[in-house]
Amino acid sequence: MARSLGELAAQFGCELVGDPSAEVIGVATLANAGTGQLSFFANKAYRDQLLVTGATAVVIEQRFAVDCPVAALLSDDPYLTYAYIAGELHPQPAVAAGIHKTAHVAADAIIVASAEIAANATIEHGATVGEGAFVGAGAYIGRNCSIGAYSKVLANATLVQDVKVGERCIIHPGAVIGSDGFGNAQGGSGWVKVPQVGGVRIGDDVEIGSNTTIDRGAIDDTVIGNGARLDNLIQIAHNVQVGAHTAMAAFTGISGSTVIGERCMFAGRSGIVGHISICDDVIVGGATMITKNITEPGFYTGSFPGEKDRDWKRKVARFRRMDDLASRVTALEKLARKNSDGN
Amino acid sequence: MARSLGELAAQFGCELVGDPSAEVIGVATLANAGTGQLSFFANKAYRDQLLVTGATAVVIEQRFAVDCPVAALLSDDPYLTYAYIAGELHPQPAVAAGIHKTAHVAADAIIVASAEIAANATIEHGATVGEGAFVGAGAYIGRNCSIGAYSKVLANATLVQDVKVGERCIIHPGAVIGSDGFGNAQGGSGWVKVPQVGGVRIGDDVEIGSNTTIDRGAIDDTVIGNGARLDNLIQIAHNVQVGAHTAMAAFTGISGSTVIGERCMFAGRSGIVGHISICDDVIVGGATMITKNITEPGFYTGSFPGEKDRDWKRKVARFRRMDDLASRVTALEKLARKNSDGN
C-alpha cells in the first residue's frame, strides 16, 4: 500500500528531511532499494551502502542523516520506527472469513463468523476460534482449545488439547503445543507413563516459532506470558512458566517445572535444567546451560568459542592434565617452604 | 471417573489412612487440590504445601504420613503409585472406530474395524492399522507401514514408509519416522545421494515425542526397543539401535549406526557420535557429547554450567593461557632442580 513520506512522518512522529509528497510502497535493504522503497540505517557497518542507496527514503538517526543521499525520516530508534512503518507498508494478509469445504469442524466447536478456517484443517470438539482469527491449512485444533481474537495458527501447526491462546498471537507452522509432557515413573518392568492432565495457557501478543514444542502441564498448566517471543525448534517442557516479554532464540530448551521471569533473553541453544527459577531481566548466552536458580539480573554464559582444531585440541589436552599441573605447583610450594625453613 | 479411596487402596496395594468411602475424580497438585482430588507427596521441598493441602487424599510414604492433614494412601513409591492411579482416574480418550470421511485410505490398506482414522489423515498402499489403534488428524501413514494394536499416531505425525510400530505405542504430533537417512557420497561434481532402503522397527509400549525424527535405515532397519521413551525434538539417525526401556530427553541426538543398550538415560541435549556402542545402564548428563564406546555402566558427563558472564570470561581467558602457565611451572621446576643441584 503506497504511503507518502509526509503521512508516515506524522503517523510515527519522525521529522522528515525531504519531499513529503514522495511515496513509498515497500521496504528494501540499503543496497537493493530502488524508487518507491524505504530502508533504514541502524548499523554503521552499512555506511557505504547508505552513501549510494537508491531508496526513496531512509529511517535514520539525526546524527547520521548528513550521510543520507535521499529523503530521511529521523528517529532516535530507527530499527523500531522501521518496524512500525514496515508493518504499515506490508500488512498481514487479510483473513477471508469462512470455513473451507475441505476442513473438518466438530459439530460443537464454536467458530466466530469473522474467523477463517483454511483447507484441510481440523477443529475438534469443544474448541473455539475467536473474532478475525485464522487457522491455517492442515492445522489441528484439538479438544477444548481456544484461539483468541486475531490470532493465527498457521499451516500444519498442532494444538493438541486444552490449549488456550490469547489475542493477536502467531503460532508458526509445525509448532506442537499441548502434547504430553515427558512424565515417566520407574516401575518394576519398565517405565510407567504418568498421565499428563494439565493444559497450556498462552498470553496475548505471543509469537511461537516453527516446529517449536510446548508440552501441556503434568497437572497444572504450562504458561507462556504476554508478549513472549519464541523462535523455531524450541522445547518448553511441562509446567514451565515463561514470563511476559521474554524472548528465546532457536534450540532453547527449558526443562520441566522451571519458572522464568519477564523480559529475559535466551540466545540460541541455551538451556535451563528443571525445577529452578530465573528472575526477571536475565540474559543467557549462546549454547549455555543454566543449572541453578538465578536471582540477580544480568548476563550469564558458559560456552567456549570454536577455533582451529589443532589449537583447540592442545587446550583440551592441557585441561585434561590440570591435576598434574596442580600437583607440580604444590610440590614446588612444598620445596619453597622447606628451603625457606632451611634458611 | 469417580473412585473410592477404598477401591483404589485395594487395587494398588496401598494401606489407607482415612475414610474408604471418600471419592476422588481427578488429580491436582498439593497446592491447588480441592475436594474430590488426589495428590501425591514425593519431594520434601513441598512439605509446606502438604501441611495445608485441600486434597481429598494424598499418596505418600508412611514415614511422612504424620504430616498429611487428609486421607493418606501409603506407598513405598508414591510417584509410581500416583502414576497408576492417575491413569485410572484420567483414562486415555476412547477410540471411535471408523474412518473419517475426509481421510484418504488407499484401496489396499488394511484398517481393522475397531481402529479410528481421523479427519484429513492419509493411509497409503500396503499399510495396516491394528485393533483399537488410532491415526490422528492430518497424520500420514506411508507405504508398507504397520500400526500395532492400541497404538496411537497423533495429529500431523508422519510415518514415511516401511515403519513397523508395535502395540500400545504413542507417536506424538509432528514426529517424522522413516524418512531418508543422511547418506551422501562425495562425487566429482557434488554430493551423490546414497539410497536409503531400510525401514524402522519400533517395539511395544514405546512413546515418541513431538517433532522427533527417526530415520529409516540405510540398508538394515533402524530399531527402537520395547518400552523406550523419547522426548520431543530428538534425532535418531539411520541404522541406530536403541535398547529396551532407554529414555532420552529433548534434543538428544544419536548419529548413524550407533548401538545403545537397555535402560540407558540421556539428559537433554546429549549426543552420541556415529558408529559406536553404549552398553546397558548408562546415564549421560545434559549437553554432553559422547565420542567413544562406553562399556561400563555409570554416569557420564562433559558440560560446564553457566555462570555470570564476567566470571566465565575470566575462566575462559585462563583456559586459553594454560600453555603459558604450564611453561612457567616447567621453568620453576628447572630452576628448583638447578638450585637443588647447586646446594
Next chain:
Amino acid sequence: MARSLGELAAQFGCELVGDPSAEVIGVATLANAGTGQLSFFANKAYRDQLLVTGATAVVIEQRFAVDCPVAALLSDDPYLTYAYIAGELHPQPAVAAGIHKTAHVAADAIIVASAEIAANATIEHGATVGEGAFVGAGAYIGRNCSIGAYSKVLANATLVQDVKVGERCIIHPGAVIGSDGFGNAQGGSGWVKVPQVGGVRIGDDVEIGSNTTIDRGAIDDTVIGNGARLDNLIQIAHNVQVGAHTAMAAFTGISGSTVIGERCMFAGRSGIVGHISICDDVIVGGATMITKNITEPGFYTGSFPGEKDRDWKRKVARFRRMDDLASRVTALEKLARKNSDGN
C-alpha cells in the same frame, strides 16, 4: 529391478571379477546379504563380514578383492559406486500424475500435468508446481511458491510463501520453509514485530531434512545453494546464505544474516552466530559454536568429549580454581626472583 553384473560393470566403469550374467535385484549389508543382493566394502572394520558374505556381488577396491568370496565390482571409491548402483536398483517411486480429489488447489495455481499432488495437500494462490514434481500428502505450498521440475515436497512439509525450490530437490516431511524470521524490535511496552518480507531461494539438487526450518529473509531472500544437503532438525535463520554443496548434520543452527561458503561441512549440533561469514571448504566439528568470521579453510572445533562423571567433575573443579593456581605460580616466581636476587 534386476540388473546383471556385466551391465552394472559397464554402466559404472568397474572391472568385474565374476560371472557377468549373474543378477542382483537389491542391496544389503555384508552380514545380511543373500543371493541376488549387492553389498559394498568401504570400511576395514567389516572385513570379518566380507569373508563370509552371502551377497551375489560386492563393490570393493582392487587391493581388498582378494578377501571377497563372491563376485567383485572393482572401484577406487566403493561407497560412491555403491551409491550410484543402489540408485539404479532402488529407483525413487514414480510420480502418479494428477491432483488427488482430497487436495485443495487454488484456482490460479499452476500445476503442470505431469506433476502429482497427493491427498489432503493444499496449494495456494500463485503457486506453481513443475514437470514431474511431487507434493506429498498434507503438504502445504503457500502463496507464490514454486516447485521446480522433478522436485519432491514430502508429506506434511510446509512452504509458507515466496519459496522458490529448484529442480530435483527433496524436501522431507515436517520441514518448514519460508516462515517469518525472528525479527523483533524493542518497543516501550514490549517487542514489536519486524515484518519479514523476503523469501527463500533454494537451488537445484538440494535435500532438506525432516522438521528442519528455514526462515524467509527479513527483506532480501534467504538462499540455499545448489547441491546443499541439510539433515533433520536444522535451523537456518533469516537472510542466511548457504553455499553450494555445503552439508550440515542434525541440529546445526545458523543465526541471521550469516554467509556460508561452498563445500563446507557442519557436524551435528554445530552453530554459527549471526552476521559473520565462513569461507569455502570449512569443516566445523560436533557441538562447536563459531563466533567469528572464518577466512581460512580447515577444521574448526570447540567442544569437549564426555567422560566418567567423577573424572569430569574433578576437571571442572580444577578449571574453576585456575585463578588460584595462576596466583600460586606467580607467588612462586616472585619468591624465585627474590631468592635469585638474594644470592
